[in-house]
Amino acid sequence: MTTIIRAGAAHDFLAIVPALTGYAPVRSLVCVAFHGNRSAGVLRFDLPRRARDRETLASVVVGTVCRMPGVDAIVPVVYTEAAFARRGAMPERALLELVVARAEAAGFLVRDALCVAADGWGSVLDPETPAQGHPLDLIASSPAASTAACRRPRRSRRPRDAARARSRSRRPGGPHARRVRRRGPARCVRPAQTAA
Template sequence: MVVVRARIAWAPDGRVSGMQIVHASSPQQLLLALPHLAGAAIARSVVLVPFHGTRTGMALRCDIPHVARAALPEWADQVVGAVVDVEPDAVAIVIVSDAAIGAGALPHRAVARALVAAARRAALPVRARLCQAADAWGDYATPERARGPLAELDVTDGLPFLAPVPAPRVPEPASPTRRLAVLHALEEVAASGAMCAALHDPVVPVELALHAAVLAPDRAATVLALVQDPSIRDATTCQLLDGLAAGVEAHALQQGEPSDAEPARLLGVGPAPDRARVERGVGLLERLVALAPDGMRAAPLVMLATLHWLLGRSGTAAACVEAALQDDPEQGMALLLATVLHAGLLPEWVAAERSVA
């Protein structure tokens, strides 16, 4: 039996309210608590819930890996290692799939076995190993037993049922035709001298790209070229986070001019940003990553990782950091963010939202 005593913020309509202690003494109640601990974007995810005694207040989410079976032990050791850093007494493992399983076998059994084995190597007891699919839930410890329909979570006492939604992923490269168009545009922008104007006032082309209904190759090329400069990249990230004025202030700070910009803003210091604007910035960066030629993906990827982290999506941020380091192993901001993620640090506003009473 799983016993959880978690402090979670919730309200009947799904909004965050005051912190409440939630008791979960069954697998169904643990599954109900999962999106409140790790966020609703947990479809196609592995979620590890660490316990201190019978209490938890957080969870680790990562994408279900698509690697060869021989590579699973190393991957599992890394994932469990991230949980071990918070010195738990035990852990629960849940794999959330968006596939329907009917009466068939539970999916991703090799992934579950690898995580259990990694926990044993770390001397970390496993309290539960569950699967939640689109139509049912099951227990990897007793796969031969009948599983329960997902609909029963709606009538289970405890937190309100939140249907998992797919977690954002690292953008895949766009079609060769679209990437080639951006590559040609990069050459034209450099040859035309348009970059001189863009470098003089980077906030304008970035803001135009942010609000463009369709990202034309020349506009994408201009922003991609701009953010290859580390100082412009960081100031542009501030612009996507807090708006046009923040971008102007951040660029002034990077140039050594008098500025009210907060240097630690990208480390999560200060008030919560406008989430709608940040999500728009995520959308722009996802398009830039998809269109970027090899060797130019690291800069928009680390910007994307930063915004995901600032929104509380550490798992997706880590995937973007990994992809950035594959494109450029010496990417300084990616290395810094990797350290932040490994330490389990959160932006001030995210930590405040998740803090226990």
């Protein structure tokens, strides 16, 4: 069954992202890919620890989206523990601007480019974003967040750590190991669809 959730504003969209990913992202760059007005998949990457790795990450994100059939638009979202107040500006703005530039050069429509920080959220494409960011309460109190399909998942371990824990509980060489070898690594998660 396809679930359609409408996001009328950026904070509504941010309320939906945890439902799309299946977890609350932490220290991540999440890229929601769209085919028309419906989500086509979600990609998640660790934030780079060094500033010089931003260009590489932006290239990898856009290169991966280029391989997704039918995708014509994206919304990159950075989740960081940094704060607007500490920097006096949006954290990871340079990374988001790189992703936007690369995506537009590749022919994708960038619907928005968002940052969710420890003390607020903002949009790179919105000149009205205050220096201290918009309050996080806007996301939590969004009508989209109260939709049954968008019940906020618990903030838990990073996805990579959870995958390691699951793989340790399985015997090597069991049926799961054969299935993974045949399929190869997953490129994106395709959860419930949304209409923007």
